[in-house]
Amino acid sequence: MNKITFTLNHQPVALELDPSMRLLDVLRDHFKLTGSKEGCGEGECGACSVLVNGRVVNSCCLPLGNVNGQEVVTIEEFAKTKRYQVLKDAFHDEGGSQCGICTPGMIMAAESLLNQNPHPSDEEIRIGLSGNLCRCTGYNMIVKAVHLAAKKGAGLW
Amino acid sequence: MVRHIIPKTLQEALTYLSEGTFKIMAGGTDLMIQKRSTAGLPPKIGQDVIYLFNLAELRYVSRGDGYLKIGAMTPLEDIYHHPDTPELLKKVIYEMASPGIRHMATMAGNIGNASPAGDSLVALYVLDARIKLQSISGERILPISDVIIGVRKTIIRPDELIAEILIPVDNFNVIVWRKVGGRRADAISKVSFAALIKRNAEVIKDIRIAFGAVSPTVVRSRQIEAELNGKSITELRNMLPSILEKYATAIRPIDDQRSSAHYRRQVASNMLRHLIEKEI
Numbered sequence: 439m440n441k442i443t444f445t446l447n448h449q450p451v452a453l454e455l456d457p458s459m460r461l462l463d464v465l466r467d468h469f470k471l472t473g474s475k476e477g478c479g480e481g482e483c484g485a486c487s488v489l490v491n492g493r494v495v496n497s498c499c500l501p502l503g504n505v506n507g508q509e510v511v512t513i514e515e516f517a518k519t520k521r522y523q524v525l526k527d528a529f530h531d532e533g534g535s536q537c538g539i540c541t542p543g544m545i546m547a548a549e550s551l552l553n554q555n556p557h558p559s560d561e562e563i564r565i566g567l568s569g570n571l572c573r574c575t576g577y578n579m580i581v582k583a584v585h586l587a588a589k590k591g592a593g594l595w
Numbered sequence: 596m597v598r599h600i601i602p603k604t605l606q607e608a609l610t611y612l613s614e615g616t617f618k619i620m621a622g623g624t625d626l627m628i629q630k631r632s633t634a635g636l637p638p639k640i641g642q643d644v645i646y647l648f649n650l651a652e653l654r655y656v657s658r659g660d661g662y663l664k665i666g667a668m669t670p671l672e673d674i675y676h677h678p679d680t681p682e683l684l685k686k687v688i689y690e691m692a693s694p695g696i697r698h699m700a701t702m703a704g705n706i707g708n709a710s711p712a713g714d715s716l717v718a719l720y721v722l723d724a725r726i727k728l729q730s731i732s733g734e735r736i737l738p739i740s741d742v743i744i745g746v747r748k749t750i751i752r753p754d755e756l757i758a759e760i761l762i763p764v765d766n767f768n769v770i771v772w773r774k775v776g777g778r779r780a781d782a783i784s785k786v787s788f789a790a791l792i793k794r795n796a797e798v799i800k801d802i803r804i805a806f807g808a809v810s811p812t813v814v815r816s817r818q819i820e821a822e823l824n825g826k827s828i829t830e831l832r833n834m835l836p837s838i839l840e841k842y843a844t845a846i847r848p849i850d851d852q853r854s855s856a857h858y859r860r861q862v863a864s865n866m867l868r869h870l871i872e873k874e875i
Binding site: 442456457458459460463467476479480481482484487490493494495496498499500501503504506507508547550551565566568569570 | 624634636640672692695698699779780
């Protein structure tokens, strides 16, 4: 079988696994990176969000073969950055994280959005996070948190 | 033993396709869900798979020969952000799925999947898009309506891949897209509707209307459109009952988990009525 090579959290990795495996399963089962969650398993809830080449993707419908040669970053690595600290503090201050299961995905989607658009409008935040479901907050607190992060972290994105 | 091939070049991909029968993996956003098994296990694809998503040769948006040319593996989000993408297509992509899916999903995937509810297909029908199918022995360029022939059925041969989508560069006075779904993001259409119109002050010069998710394939009737072209706007409005009736016989909606045939028929009719009464 072909080896799949890519960078995972900035480290080169080479795997001999079935390339049709979901990236989500490879992250959780093989690498024990359990920050990415399985919610719906069909691309509708965003709990499995990771970054590929800096853009948010649903790792539950991403075959391992499609990350060959690409850069994958999970919440575990992103948590080491300043931008994460700003987002984390903003989610904390605005009550944007309650039960917490959607939070890693929300943070990754927010990072992807702010990467492309450092000063998003309300509507742009809602679209940027439209693939991420939250059953606790009613979303307004999360939208406020992203606004706050964009403001407090100005210059970081 | 099922083979998994990740070709590095288009030529290599075409060679593999000429020698065996493969399931083509584009962005994976439909296929991975259709073939999903339990968590931790690979999907049940059950045949050789070829992964084309990262083929750089199929990732581009460019203009030439009067067409906007979209490389088959270009993610929807990149098509959306390209300055030359037609406004109708932007409207459609904007309401498809969510950013995480749009970073992976491709229009070629939408075509190859040939779901009656594939949103980008409705736009491609009214835009008169053409599809370039390529094999080791050559290429053929066909109208989208000749490529898709039924529910999940296309005329694409096992040795062919979708290489490019060609959209004629054109301008329209009226550009309408309506998607009816359970929610704004991540919804599969219950009914969808696209219309493009060229008109001068009084007269319709070119009207194109298509419905999605109400028949095995997208419904666009060139015959009905031909009867409407050249009419004044007043004449068109006076013809409304007969226009509604003609399209009512052209569509064949079904009951399924997302909606009912009755609802789809009524909403399709309402959208067409609204176009003619209010939007032309």
